[in-house]
Amino acid sequence: MIETVASVGLPIDEKLMIQKNRLVPANGLSGNEKRISVVTGTHGDELEGQYVCYELQRRIKENIECLTGIVDVYPAINPLGIDSITRGIPGFDLDMNRIFPGLENGSMPEYIASKIIDDLSGSAAVVDIHASNIFLEEIPQVRINELSRDTLVPLAKLLNVDYIWVHSSATVLESTLAYSLNVIGTPTLVVEMGVGMRITKKYGDQLTDGILALMKELGIWNGEVITPKEPIISEDGEVSFINAGKSGVFVPCVGHWKNVKKDGHIGDILNPLTGEINERIFAPTDGIVFTLREYPIVNEGSLIARILA
Amino acid sequence: MKEKLLFELNSVYRDNMRIKGYSFGEGEESACIVGATRGNEVQQLYICSRLINIFKQLEHQGKMKYGKSVMVIPTVNSHSMNIGKRFWSTDNTDINRMFPGYSLGETTQRIAAGVFENISSYKFGIQFTSFYMQGDYIPHVRVMQTGFEDIELAKDFGLPYVYRRNARPYDTTTLNYNWQLWETKAFSVYTSATDKIDVVSAREAINAVLSFLNKQGIIQYRCHEGFISQFIEGHSLMNVKSATAGIFIRHADVDSRVKKGDVIAEIMDPYTGETADRVIAPQNGIVFFHVNQPLIYSQTPLFRIIPTDDLV
Numbered sequence: 001m002i003e004t005v006a007s008v009g010l011p012i013d014e015k016l017m018i019q020k021n022r023l024v025p026a027n028g029l030s031g032n033e034k035r036i037s038v039v040t041g042t043h044g045d046e047l048e049g050q051y052v053c054y055e056l057q058r059r060i061k062e063n064i065e066c067l068t069g070i071v072d073v074y075p076a077i078n079p080l081g082i083d084s085i086t087r088g089i090p091g092f093d094l095d096m097n098r099i100f101p102g103l104e105n106g107s108m109p110e111y112i113a114s115k116i117i118d119d120l121s122g123s124a125a126v127v128d129i130h131a132s133n134i135f136l137e138e139i140p141q142v143r144i145n146e147l148s149r150d151t152l153v154p155l156a157k158l159l160n161v162d163y164i165w166v167h168s169s170a171t172v173l174e175s176t177l178a179y180s181l182n183v184i185g186t187p188t189l190v191v192e193m194g195v196g197m198r199i200t201k202k203y204g205d206q207l208t209d210g211i212l213a214l215m216k217e218l219g220i221w222n223g224e225v226i227t228p229k230e231p232i233i234s235e236d237g238e239v240s241f242i243n244a245g246k247s248g249v250f251v252p253c254v255g256h257w258k259n260v261k262k263d264g265h266i267g268d269i270l271n272p273l274t275g276e277i278n279e280r281i282f283a284p285t286d287g288i289v290f291t292l293r294e295y296p297i298v299n300e301g302s303l304i305a306r307i308l309a
Numbered sequence: 310m311k312e313k314l315l316f317e318l319n320s321v322y323r324d325n326m327r328i329k330g331y332s333f334g335e336g337e338e339s340a341c342i343v344g345a346t347r348g349n350e351v352q353q354l355y356i357c358s359r360l361i362n363i364f365k366q367l368e369h370q371g372k373m374k375y376g377k378s379v380m381v382i383p384t385v386n387s388h389s390m391n392i393g394k395r396f397w398s399t400d401n402t403d404i405n406r407m408f409p410g411y412s413l414g415e416t417t418q419r420i421a422a423g424v425f426e427n428i429s430s431y432k433f434g435i436q437f438t439s440f441y442m443q444g445d446y447i448p449h450v451r452v453m454q455t456g457f458e459d460i461e462l463a464k465d466f467g468l469p470y471v472y473r474r475n476a477r478p479y480d481t482t483t484l485n486y487n488w489q490l491w492e493t494k495a496f497s498v499y500t501s502a503t504d505k506i507d508v509v510s511a512r513e514a515i516n517a518v519l520s521f522l523n524k525q526g527i528i529q530y531r532c533h534e535g536f537i538s539q540f541i542e543g544h545s546l547m548n549v550k551s552a553t554a555g556i557f558i559r560h561a562d563v564d565s566r567v568k569k570g571d572v573i574a575e576i577m578d579p580y581t582g583e584t585a586d587r588v589i590a591p592q593n594g595i596v597f598f599h600v601n602q603p604l605i606y607s608q609t610p611l612f613r614i615i616p617t618d619d620l621v
Contacts, residue, residue: 009554009607012579016606091606093395094441098479105548107442108608135400172406174478243413247321271321278321299399300318301416 005074006115008108016080018112020119023057023071026064034218035070037120038211040129042097042177044081044088048194049129051204056211060221069220072123077116077177085197087133098172100180117180124218125155126188127211128178134196135295136303139257140203143190145169146235148182153233156189158217160210160228162257163290163308166235195294232288232308240285240307244269244298246278256292266305269298285309310365315382316423318416326388328424332380333364334373339527341431341493342381342518343424343484346405346438347396348389349504353437356500356511357383360518364528372529379527380431385424405438406479408487425487433525434488434495435518439503442610444600445563448513450538451497453480457489460540463496465524466517467535469564470597470615474543501563541615546597549612553586555579557605561596561612566619568593574611579604588612593619 040049102113141163142156181188194200215221252267291306344357410422449470488495501510561573574588594614
């Protein structure tokens, strides 16, 4: 059943609507069912979650008799952004993931944010799917604020991701959807995978398998599920960042999610005008490349890769 | 006047971006003034360029106080200004959400770090900035509530209002917030415009800065000292929101008095031209802010009004 979570009038004959689809057991609700919410489309250039929303519902509908709880799917909480290929909220140039928990009496984005929080609140788990951005490719991973580690790591291990990154707390991140929900007791897992403006089907299938496994653990699904893969779990100190020292065109010579050796060649930043190499990039440590630059043009400082030691 | 290159970003496809500071006087780092951090902050750039011109004259006339120095940075984001983009030209990040910066981090973190290491030890910090919604304000000084803010000092600008608002999590990476953490007395000055030049409010802001610096004993400058500023807080303002979307026809300007029941705007149906909604002043007050977009969404805060009794 499609429901409208928030609706705002646009100037000319159009409504901005935040919609969700609710799937319920075939034999109706007793009132005691748990609910899982899958939310994505916060940034208009992150599309990986779109496929997951489709695929999860397809599998559930094909085996609806296995559904024992409620599944709410929110494919686009920034629908204008997705439609216009805009990362932020068009018209405001705001990052939607920096305005939570929102404000019912605030501006349009704050109002919508507050309605989304109200609607998601109380879920047994929320899976908040992101897709990096157009610049970086990410291996399927869950990112967890260290403050929520004890609650979230056991749930994240069910999601069939390759990697769980427990990162330090930063005040600025308190405006995110996940933080705002976790702080009111709604466990929320942030998934990052793939790359902006693309859909990586294998990652989508992998995560869908994991969401069904999580649903089974929560008592929302009694169908067959996979045994989730054992993720690598790490903290900030084990992650090395490689940033460009020069501007130019980055051409990698390693693959994503591949092992590298300390001082191993990661790639080069080329100068197409002079035909020279502006900078050669080497690994600062032994490890595995879990983030890799996808968009070739780099400025000084652009993130090239993250390596898990 | 000394021109100092604070930070330079090399680029393959464009000229390098150079962030320049213009300093006047010698000695204590007394006041730093920062203009545009976003690419559409043209008014902020204009004000700083006018200030640089004025400080040059004051220095020539020997009116910089002995042992005091002032630096003005007209813009930290000329690359975005040159292509008419509000945020960073490649990844759309906001430099004013990157402070105190990180010299080994991403591009805009490096820019912020390059600027901040040059300005973090000033005694006073003044930033000309803008709001995320397009609109007009009464010129005012804004301070963020951090526990280090100084309201009485803010009144020395002589602008009609000193406005304090609570710092939200996303504010913790702004220049103003980090200046305060580094013990600089920081103030944000808002004028009536952002992406256009409003000469009248620019002059008012320039006068406010000069008056402030005169009162702090940094320059010698005779001028009208402005207003006895009224202190207002964010939660005390009335928000007037639109119930309907459509074409926004505004009847009340900033700084105008409105009475309870006044029709301060109308929302016109964009197809039929009929009045879809009338926006009514909920109380007597003074218009502190209004949006200036012709097309508005429903739920948009159209006006912020300072409540008054106005029995006269």
